[in-house]
Every structure is written in structure tokens, then in C-alpha cells.
Amino acid sequence: MLCRCEMNILSGKRFTIHIQGCRTNQYEGEAIAAALEAEGAVRGEGSPDIVIIVSCTITAVADRKCRKLVRRARRENPRAVVALCGCYVQKMTDAEMELLEIDIAVGNRLKYRLPRLIAERLNGAAPLSAVERGIETDASWDGLRLDRPRLHTRAFLKVQDGCNHYCSYCIVPLVRGRPVSRPLEEAVEEARRVTESGCPEIVLTGVHLGLYEELPLLVRRIGALPLLRRLRFGSIEPFAVNEELLAALAETPSFCEHLHMPLQSGDDGVLAAMRRGYDSAAFAKIAERARARLGDSLHISTDLMTAFPCEDAAAFKRSLKFVEELGFGKLHVFPYSPREGTEAARMKRLPDSAARERTAEALELAERLHRKFCSRWIGDEVTILAEEKKNGVARGLTRNYIRVTAQAEAKINEELRLIPTAYRDGGLTTEGLEAESSFDVDISVI
DSSP states (O other): OOOHHHHTTTTTOEEEEEEOSSHHHHHHHHHHHHHHHHTTOEESSSSOSEEEEEEOOSSHHHHHHHHHHHHHHHHHOTTSEEEEEEHHHHHOOHHHHHHTTOSEEEOTTOGGGHHHHHHHHHTTOOOEEEOOTTGGGOOOOOOOOOSSOSSSSSEEEEEEEOOOOOOTTOOHHHHHOSOEEOOHHHHHHHHHHHHHTTOOEEEEEETTGGGOTTHHHHHHHHHTOTTOOEEEESOOOGGGOOHHHHHHHHTOTTBOSEEEOOOBOSOHHHHHHHTOSOOHHHHHHHHHHHHHHHOTTOEEEEEEEEOOTTOOHHHHHHHHHHHHHHTOSSEEEEEOOOOTTSSGGGSOOOOHHHHHHHHHHHHHHHHHHHHHHHHTTTTSOEEEEEEEEETTEEEEEETTSOEEEEEOOOOTTOEEEEOOOEEETTEEEOTTOSSOOSOSSOOOOO
């Protein structure tokens, strides 16, 4: 039998956590917080003894933000243990870790070890590192667990990790490793715990969710949980959206009418150079089947990369034309960022000026498409779960992923039926709120 000191190795220690990047990182950050609290640590009270940074390395901008977070953490909390974990760590050298003055560096699939490593560092151990350098062949699962969401109102539930598609621009397989699926019963049981904690909404996430071995069955099993009111996907690659999955989604009442399917480009030549595995016609057929199966209210959002090395002006125009014709709702636009170790990093880059111009033009299209999609629901009744409340104003997302701000007294996660009257600031508002908003941040991050 363990003594009390061993059972609570971080008793009374205060921690803060910063999460960069994707929904999988969001889950891992939540689960790390749960693991620290299970060892007696307390989040967000006073000056921290521990600062955790869950990192991203998908672009050069993400790298810079990560380094900035580390330096700020060290400057503002000189006596705290600073622990950096995740994708950025996975590719760092020992020299880089030393230069950033990190106390603890933990790569992917090893984040469950953070509480013990932090305790060792607090007890005087030298800076510690845990990174699996052979992650591309690693079939292990990171033993993180979640009982309830702490940092969000909805719960992200990680069920898959890794990718082996090796798109020519993407570093993810190099830092996340080979595909691995979480055992189905374990995933369902965690979803049950989360809903029993009072959380009514779950977002299934993974590095490549479509590679989950039993995704249609998982949807049906989690969707059948009695306390679950909403089930979402974080993101799913288009070639995973097959008839079997669409049938499971259509027959699961809690599944929300939104699919984020990354496109990256609407030009076939660029898609081939990216090694995406489909052309624009194939993507369009997948979107058509999804809309036919899930209904006209289905929101298909996507990612669009601009200024890929072989994207000339004509290819860019074809890409924008395809995006507009397909009628996406939300469009996430970002310029190509070379990642060392990928095939595209060896290609000739376009001038920065071209990247800026194309990104700006794509962002203008994104705003038009989103306004057009959201405006379809002006004057119609929609339902949201309240995620924020302030001074008699509530805000949340519709089932098909439209942010709505309304004048209403509400409890968090309370269901509200509303009639939007205007589109404003990337979402819909109800009567009387067209002139001003009570919120400074956008909660619609899924």
C-alpha cells in the first residue's frame, strides 16, 4: 500500500497549462490537467509552480509561438518548472532544448509520464527529457485519461493517433508516428464518464480520425450514450467519409450536421504534388454524397493552403473557383510553410509577396462564403448550447457549427432556441445585439 506522499506526488503544487494547435492537442492538454490534479496539483491559483506547454509544429508560425510561450513562461515564472511537450519537442535537438532552458521535454505518446517527471524535477533532479526517437514505427498508445473537461465546455475525446499518408508538405507522420487506434471499449467508457460528469457534448478527435479501425461502430456506441446530447467530429479526411460511415452518422441523432474535411487545394495539379490521394472531382463527389445522406443543413468546412510551391496563378484561380462552387461554409486559410524533412521542403518556394496576396484573396472569399452560409438561418429557429454567458448575453454553437450570440439569461450548457436576425463578426446575432457584442473572444473552435 502506497503512503499518502506517494499517492499525491504533486500535492498543493499550482500549475498553468497552455495548449497550441489541434483538437488532439486540446484533448491531451485537458488530460494532462486531469493527471496533475489526480496527483494533488491545483490549476490556476496564484503564481504557478509548474507551467505546461502543449506544443504544435505544423507551421513555422507555430514554432515561433511555441518558443515565445517558453521564453515568456521562464521570464514570468523564474522559479517554476517549465515542461514542454508534444510535436515541437519531437523534432527538437538536445542543444535546442538546452537553449530554451526547458526543465522537462516530453515527446508524443509519452505525455502520461509528465506528473512523475515533474515531481522528480521539483525534488531536485536535473532537466529531464523523454522523447521516443523511433516514433514512426511506434505502435504504443499514450495512457492519458479524461474524466471531465476542465478548459472547455465541450469534451474533446482522442480516439486515434498518428498518420502514414505522408502528404508532401506535412510533418505530422514524422512527429506523431504510425497510426494507432484506441481500444473501442476504452473510448466508449471514457465518453460515458465524461457525459456522467455533466458534459453533454463530445468531439471525437485524432491525428487522422478516418484511420480509426472501427469508426462507424464507435459513432453508434458513443452516440447511444443516454446523457450525450451532441456528438461531433473534429476533422476527418475526405477519403474516410464512405457509405458505411455516412450511414452511421445519419442514424445517430446526436451527431451534429458538420464535417470538417480538409481540401488543401482545388487544383488537381497541386493536389497531385501534395500527394493528397484524390482530385477535385473525387472530393466533390464525397461532398455530394455527404449532403445527400446528412441533409441540406450539413455544414462542410475545410482547410485551404495557398502558395504551395507548384501553385501558379492559374492553379490558384482554379482552386478558388472550385472552393466557391462547392459552397463550403467555414474556410480556414493559411499559406504554405516548409517543414524540414518533407518532400515539399526541397521544392522551390514562391515569393512571400505572392503568398501574402493569395492568402488575402482567399480570406476575402472565406468571409463571403461564411456570411452566405450563416445567412441561410436568419429568421429561422436554431438551437445552441450556451458556452459563454455575460451580462445577460449568451453565446454558443448551433448543431451545424454556427456561432450565435443572443440576449438571454442562461446556464452553461443550457439549450436555447433562438431566431437569429443578423450576421455579424463571423456569426449570427438575435434582435437587439446587431450593434455590439459582449464577448471579446471567438469560442467557435472545434
